[in-house]
Amino acid sequence: MIAVVDYGVGNLFSLMSSLRYLGLDCIVTNKKEDLLKAEKIILPGVGAFGDAMEKLKETGLVGTIKDLAGVKPLLGICLGMQLLFDKSFEHGEYEGLGLISGLVAPLAADINPTLKVPHMGWNKLEIVRDDPIFKYFTNCEWVYYVHSYYAKNCSNAILGVSEYDVMVTGLVRSPSGMVYGMQFHPEKSGNAGLRLLKAFSEI
């Protein structure tokens, strides 16, 4: 069973629909027992980092997620991926979960000012390092992004990138563990996204 963490951030309709479409047993939950029982955990999220971290703390699940991250596969999606890092500089400076070393910084500061932010739309995901997550994925398939901040100083965790003047961190994995993160939305990336979720479900 896959537990999707519900901490009041964002809309889980598409993510749950895509997991169900793949025939996966999944629940939306904010209960510790469910996370303990689950085989895998997904941490979704949209919105602002500081606010999301605060809401996640309010659920009382931070300790459990950190403990389980070393034991079972965990996947952060979009803002949920950003929360996996040490800290973020979105509207201030906030501590993250610290499960992957690196930080989250504004894209606008690093790219050509004529490019639009958010980085929104379909971009190619280039595989940097092979991994079981790419079991059903071909190099340079297209994935769907919507974000204004991105993860950096995390080169030893990067599995896939997308070019948007800079190389945007697209897919990460903790160097020696089972903590995965996707900056793009696999649940909105058509067939390619479904295949990435399927591969995660088999890890």
Next chain:
Amino acid sequence: MISKRIIPCLDVMNGRVVKGVNFKDIRDMADPAEMARYYSETGADELVFYDITASFEGRKLFTGVLRAVASEIFIPLTVGGGISSLNDFDTVLKCGADKVSVNSGAIKDPSLIGAAAKRYGSQCVVLSMDVKRVNGKFHVFANGGRTDTGIDALEWAKRGEDLGAGEIVLNSIDTDGVREGFDLPMLRAIGEIVSVPLIASGGAGKMEDFCKLFKYDKVDAGLAAGVFHTKKIDIGNLKSYLRDCGVNVRL
């Protein structure tokens, strides 16, 4: 780099996809879920659903259709039609929409754009504008293209962006359904003053029209209904053609 997007638009009335010419003469076309699946499989980058029913019953049918489509089509969905409050945003987002497009509702109450952007983020708020030439000026029309508001389209586009709209859909009433190409002069007028993504709508008739459209690099996406619904243009073929024209498309 981000691709240019091809977006089929489904006007939904009483649970069916319909299409008019110059915003009139509405004809029944197909089942929305079936059509959405077809577009998703043939390479559409996004889908737009407009609810053009007015009745309460129609609304319920619409959210039912939306939920059915959103639960099996995994590409971004934009929903519009009669959106006039944060409550409306909430309803369609809960039914699986990713973005919400506002038109007449925002003309009546421009603060809706800012309030929605604050609550859901700018990326979620699309300002859709129906624009027509009146005495040499671009006027914004409301109520499905029926009422001239007298508002200058350039000013409205800029204001919408300043209020927090994350994207602008420009529907040219002058070229809608005529199938002789997108309204490039109108698109240029708006494109020069806004910096959010611009989506062109109205006038697509053949593949060459899209190639001409994307030669203007400020346009991010081309939206059409009739030419896709009648299969006059197949999206897969269109994208191969555009790639050969040097346009960056998702294939």
